[in-house]
Amino acid sequence: MSKPLLLIVEPELIKNVLSRDFPYFTSHGMHVDEEKDPISGNLFSLDGEKWKNMRIKLTPTFTSGKIKMMYNGILTCGEPMVDHVKNIATQGQPMNAKEVLACFTTDVIGSSAFGIDCNSFKDPDADFRKYGRKLFEITWKAAFARFLGIIIPRFRRLGIEQDVQQFFVDSFTKIVELRESGNFKRNDFVQLMLDINQKAEATGSKDGLKLGQMLAQSVMFFGAGFETSSTTMTFCLHELAHNIAIQQRLREEINATMQKYDGKLTYDAIIEMKYLNMVLDETLRKYPPASMISRVCTKDYEIEGTGVTIETGTEVFVSILGLHRDPEYFPDPEKFDPERFSHENKSNIRSFTYLPFGEGPRICIGLRFGVIQAKVGLCLLLKNFIFTPHESMKYNMEIHKNSQILSFQEDLLLNVKKVS
Ligand code: HEM
Structure with a gap:
């Protein structure tokens, strides 16, 4: 209400802002005060040189090789989910998809970002599930804080309640102490960050991460990785429940590919599933969890061939949902059609109109893990x-009107039957 925002819709300009002319638009416009609020020093909120250094340090943590290393941990978190849904099916109850997938994702992210077995299915009030739920609770207070952040940048932070913050600080400190005190190791992000430190110590470089910096990244991974992935799966199941032929074709692909891998759902088997990719890409098109992204202009920028200048400090928004549902780029946009992402059709998608993970140097660092x-x-x-x-x-x-991450207003209930 105090200054204009710029919403850009032209794919060429979006490309320039997010990618080609990135040095003019490096910031997400978040308030960072690492002294008073260590969690604000997370990768999403940092900008300038601090962001660049942190991104360089963390990038090796998210390579395909590292994700492959964590794969068995992710798979293990799926076992209690399958048992839980079996019980629901046996009792003939509907499944609350949002809740089941939130528990699964809490277990995965809790285990990989904090090195903790969360047991959300055994105990739905387990601490990580409880505080994870609170992190994304859509309260009037949270909505107001976000609104305030839009008009006063000083108030623009992740907006994590004090008790939630304290829970994450305490949990993380204990975990790091435990890891540093013994020979205990796990294939997770905590370990990868500790390895960065060990390497820095061994080479005498200043590239290590302080405890507060590691904590900030772990909370960020939890915040950025939990709700985005769990709503993606929820939206996907919603569409598959209504499109039985697509659901059946996908099931056949899963079975056929697993047969090739001794009946196991290995990392290589998952990577090989092409139709699964198409279904997931189409889910992220119709329902991009981060429906809007923004950049703050950090140096005056003239839009080529227009004589129009975007002034320093202006916030520039890209509506991912707007692009993904634009009939010019995706005909009949309300239709759920994985064929849009077949090998032949994919190359016809205009560049910078499909952006579920953003683009350019600030593209989602957790993309591979989320997928x-x-x-x-x-x-x-x-x-x-x-x-x-x-x-x-x-x-x-x-769709929930106040939610920062795209989600349904109501719980999604599905009938569930065991495959015979
Ligand atoms: C389906 C899952 C996910 C979706 C759709 C998603 C989407 C996004 C989007 C749209 C952005 C903003 C990109 C931009 O500004 O251009 C972003 C940034 C980010 N995401 Fe994700 N994300 C997902 C999963 C994850 C996971 C699992 C993690 C961590 C484990 C993660 C960590 C981050 C971080 C740290 C950033 C900030 C990157 C930076 O500013 O350098 N995300 N994500």
């Missing part, structure tokens, strides 16, 4: 169960 996590969850569920819409659910479900 693998969602694929594992979906494969385990579809291999074992058939989903149909519960009688109380409509196809066109309402």
